[in-house]
Amino acid sequence: MKKLLALLIAMCMVASLAACGGSGSSGGDATEAAAETEAAGGDEAEAPAEGEEAEAEAPAEGGDNTVVIAVISGFSAMDPAYVYETTPTLMVNACYETLYKFDTGVDTPQPCLVDSCEFSEDGKDVTMKLKPEVKFASGNDMTSADVAFSLMRLKNIKGNPSFLMDNVESVEVVDDDTFIIHQTTADSSLLAKLTYGSCSIVDSAIVKENGGTDAEDASTADTARDYLDTTSAGSGMYIMTSYVPDEEMILEKNYNYWGEQTNVDKYIIRFEGDANTQMMGLKAGDVDIALNLNDDTMDELEGAENVTTENTxxxxxxxxxxxxxxxxxxxxxxxxxxxxxxxxxxxxxxxxxxxxxxxxxxxxxxxxxxxxxxxxxxxxxxxxxxxxxxxxxxxxxxxxxxxxxxxxxxxxxxxxxxxxxxxxxxxxxxxxxxxxxxxxxxxxxxxxxxxxxxxxxxxxxxxxxxxxxxxxxxxxxxxxxxxxxxxxxxxxxxxxxxxxxxxxxxxxxxxxxxxxxxxxxxxxxxxxxxxxxxxHIGYSNRLEGVAFTDVYRVDIRTINVK
Amino acid sequence: MDRLKFIVKRLAFMVVMLLGVATIVFFLTKLVPGDPVTANLSQRALNDPEIVEAYKIKYGLDKPVFMQYLLYIRNLLRLDLGTSIRTNKTIMWELGRCFPATAELAIFSIILAAVFGIFFGIISAMKRNSIIDQLVRAISVCGVSIPGFWFALLVLFFFYYKLQIMPGPGRLSTAFSSPEAVTGFFTIDALIEGDIPKFLDALKHLILPGFVLAAFTMGLITRTARSNLLDVLSTDYIRTAKAKGTPGRRMIMHHALGNALIPVLTVIGLGFGNLLGGMVLIETIFNWPGVGQFAYNSVKALDYPGVIGVSLLIALNYMIINTVVDILYGLIDPRVRTK
CATH class of the missing domain: 3.10.105.10 (Dipeptide-binding Protein; Domain 3)
Structure with a gap:
């Protein structure tokens, strides 16, 4: 027994000392590990085959193009039909697209998936045409049926954001590209509402396969939330490949993206509730964008060479x-x-x-x-x-x-x-x-x-x-x-x-x-x-295109590594 | 045979205790002046009776409290702790996700606390009233008295932010992906993967939170080890050993330490239980995705199933630890076994 105890003590001390001894620079080790993988993996990440998800293994090839964002947690859902809090809009905006979006610095909604939009004379009916080239991350084409499914699922699921569809009576599919939103009364805020993450257009085939429905009884019949809380089924620039609540989320490039992409291969979203922790991470280089700083931490970052701060x-x-x-x-x-x-x-x-x-x-x-x-x-x-x-x-x-x-x-x-x-x-x-x-x-x-x-x-x-x-x-x-x-x-x-x-x-x-x-x-x-x-946000100077927006916190679609 | 009987008795007692804990916590959570429906639904959603009704049905909140209790106990006996109102995941899944992180940190901390606590206790007792003794006693008083959250912020500020010799919050640096979960302990899983850099990174991430958590228990262990060793050193058989010329180190290690360790074992056991149950602040500061952080978020969202699940887990831990400590008593001291 005594020998066993002595052995145990010795092992613990050796382990502790080994860890202390090697702790000269954690960042150094991380970088070395990234460098090793880079050497082994080559320069450019290969696009996965159609419908195939990008691998979640980190560090990604071209590890320099991985961006780490620190943000507070405190949200419950990633399924767009349930998304209501502020933080998830950051991720939903990266993985999904809406009919209209707010571009950074522009006060009015801009067409995103929509090619044309026409209001009826009384303002109640809105006819929209989809852009023809839009594809989901799965490789499926986006059609009007996907739009109707997404908006009616949001309405019928009776979740927190369902009020956005209160005034929408139905969505009529005219053809693959054209649909009409029928409203009870004219609504001057319709286009702004359509920019909200909950109005994201989801890949209806995949969502249905996983228990989704847009029927009137969706509040009890829809079971797709479990699926959509852990992966994404949208047409956005990124795919959610991993999400552990209160811990972190990984977003990887959608190689089927129909539009112009940025050069960021991967986002690691870290949920860190404390402004001090975010600030320390940013200054130490472990975090690239800190979204929840405060006055004190902004003071601390003042004059930091590698960091830009913004109060908006x-x-x-x-x-x-x-x-x-x-x-x-x-x-x-x-x-x-x-x-x-x-x-x-x-x-x-x-x-x-x-x-x-x-x-x-x-x-x-x-x-x-x-x-x-x-x-x-x-x-x-x-x-x-x-x-x-x-x-x-x-x-x-x-x-x-x-x-x-x-x-x-x-x-x-x-x-x-x-x-x-x-x-x-x-x-x-x-x-x-x-x-x-x-x-x-x-x-x-x-x-x-x-x-x-x-x-x-x-x-x-x-x-x-x-x-x-x-x-x-x-x-x-x-x-x-x-x-x-x-x-x-x-x-x-x-x-x-x-x-x-x-x-x-x-x-x-x-x-x-x-x-x-x-x-x-x-x-x-x-x-x-x-x-x-x-x-109060702060970000690493190795990035460009970072700006706060009320709608998405920061618009991931505009961020590039210099 | 006696020991087997003892263990079976303790296990049966444990089930009764857990049911008691579940009952008390269930009704306590119902006494909280707040409604999970209003805590988790938006104002606009609350204005729609259909949404409110759908929400209540989903989480069983439409039934009378006593019926909710009976259903909860029935499900508990089937090892179904319900679904988290906050995350929509089963509580078993959530605890399964969080517990390994907490357990890994707690085990690391208790090892640190036990090793250094006993070591300092022995040194202090051997060098009684010397400068070293005074220093060790001062350190142990600090360890016991420093508020954990303040100490956590302090070490993070100095070792991570200012000196940059320790990694920051979290379990792993961003350059590494989480190892494939076998045990849920990142250090062990990284070794299973054969990834030594990842193992070292995970180990480094344990040091600061582990040290902060260990400080309190280490202080207690040092004080208990010192005072017990001093007591033992003043007994007749040690005096006899001294008279026979037994060298000091041999006398401590072979004759005195075994007897002095029994109360220390109790402190270690209780300390371990405290570590598992008292991690809320430390896990929040170090962004450690464990049970403490889950408990904090569950309380904030009035997530009753989450709160009860965590309470049961902590109660279970205490009971298991106490049972293990009782068994270990017998192993260390044959007199306890014969009793």
Missing amino acids: PTKTISFIMMNEDPEIGGPVSNKLVQQAIRLAVDYEGMQNVCGRGAITPKSIFQVGFLGSAGELDVATARDLDKAKALLAEAGYPDGFDIDLPVSDLDMEGIPMLDIAQKVKEDLSEIGINVNIVQQNWSGGYGDAYRAGDLGFSVMYWGIDYNDPNVQLAFLPGESVGLRCRWQAEGYEPVIEKMNEIIQETDDTARGEKLLEIQDMIADDCPWIVVAQASS
Whole structure:
């Protein structure tokens, strides 16, 4: 026994020492390993035969053209019909294509799979023609039947993103290339909705083979999710060859891609939740693109020779919400108090809390959207004397005490708690004593927030699809508006204007109507947008074409190794 | 024969305990003020009763809580832990994926902790009240007191980021693909593949998280080994051995250490259980795809099947470890066997 123990101890010490001894440079070993494989494998990766998946073995031949992306996890599905969170759109955009896409730096949807598009006079029916050369990664031709299957599967599967197809009645297949989308009413945001990853066109033959269906009972009958959560069946530039939840995903080049490809052979998507870890990986050269940095880590990267950093405004906003129901909101349901709070917030300080690149929109419609009222003049927006006068007029000359429940969530790395603390600090200057109550999102806060049971809180909102119509949800009687019990009664003109906006297919006219509706709710709005967050990304200088986009985080289709 | 009876008894007890743990955790998760439907569906989806209904049916949330419990226990007896609400994969699959990563790290850590802990304990006891003793005691107090998450960030910052002599988070460098899963232990699987660079890379990735995890247990082991060895060294039979002129090292290794190791074994066993159960923060910081990270993500998403599955796994670990420790007692000390 003692001899055995001694042997075991000796072995452990030898193993530990061997590992320590060889740890001079982990990167060095990795590079050596890559070099060895490169030497053995030749220069160029051979295209697999039609329908054959690329091998997942790393390092890939031409290992220099492998790009590592670090991104937070926290999503549940890779099947496009279920994809709803922000992160998966990065990968879905690489493996699938949609009828329209947002190109980096362009505000309007651009045709991707579509050759031509024609709206009927009433705007309800949209006839589209597919590009003839499009092939799936399997080698199958893409046809209108694939489009109809994909969109109706999304609708009938009744998952989180199925609302995108709420207004779509059916998709009629005219011939192999032509199809008509029939809508209940005209929808000015249809093309923007079609850019969303959930509207990806899937290879219907493969999906059906694996249990997929677009029938009305798809919510119970479709069993293709298991398959699509681990591999892809699209026409995108890459194929998902491996996905281990919370760990990593491998995307390899689709050699059947019908369009022009970049020179990146392989992506390794690493799920790393911590900004510090992402920053260290980027600086050490283990990571090529870090997508979830924050102000502190951006400071640390400043001046780094091999890294470029970018702060780009997103369309994610944080706001103060004040419940309209006096029984729930108490004093903050009073319109004068709401105006007082609006004047008491230090928006400039709030931008500092939200990090560099943060801006403040004038209303709930973000800067960058069609019809945005632009940025708030943060230098003049605060008026404490007027705020105090309004409080006195509302019957609270000495202010009041109020609870502010706040969740454990963060907006682009900014904890909601930080924003709540700034609100507390600002409102104390007009006599409002805020008591911050921390709650877990999944431990009750989320339920109360969505049920409209929170009196006074701070939260954030990321867009569902890249179109200003998405913000109409904040209006009275709409899903988000009801979170602060903002009822439709008494706001009939606003609702009428909203319906006009939804059905207005002319963008100039829609932009004007969006500005009008913002004027209509300016004094009554129970929301105070405190900041529009900025994204903080960093990437290796060996790459080009990296830029943040709201829709895909970064558009993998534009990235090349220099 | 007695030992066989003992093991069978412990195994039967284990099944009862697991059912108890499953029951307590099941009802505790139901007491959490949150609804998995609202935690996992979007607001727009929640507005559609059909979507909500389809979701509830899919995860059995449409049934009364007691019925859910009975179904859960029935499935548990069939070794079916259900499907994760968050990942849509079976919990058995998820645990099968995560457990080897955690076990590999925990075993590496406990070996580090045991080897260095016992070694430091012996040195400290032999050089009692010397500078070395004081130093070792200071180190062991630090090991026990340093918060794990802070220590993890610190070592990552210095050894990976600043000095760049250790690999960063994860189980393997990006230049290597995961070895084909045979045991799920990357080091062993890499050796089975015959890929020595990959083996060394996997081993290097174990060092920082392993060291951080080992610090607490190592401190405990050092202190326990030292105090027990000092106790044993003051017994009559050691005094007799000294009087007979037995050399110091031989006396420690052959006469004193065996007796001093019994309580240390308990500490190692408990420490190992703690390592398996307490990895949430360390795995999150080191991006280690193990049970701790899975538990953290399951709790965040109110993934009841995931939370219960992890709880059962940790409880099972504790029970197995305790049983193994009890058996090892008998192997190390014949007096325990005869009792």
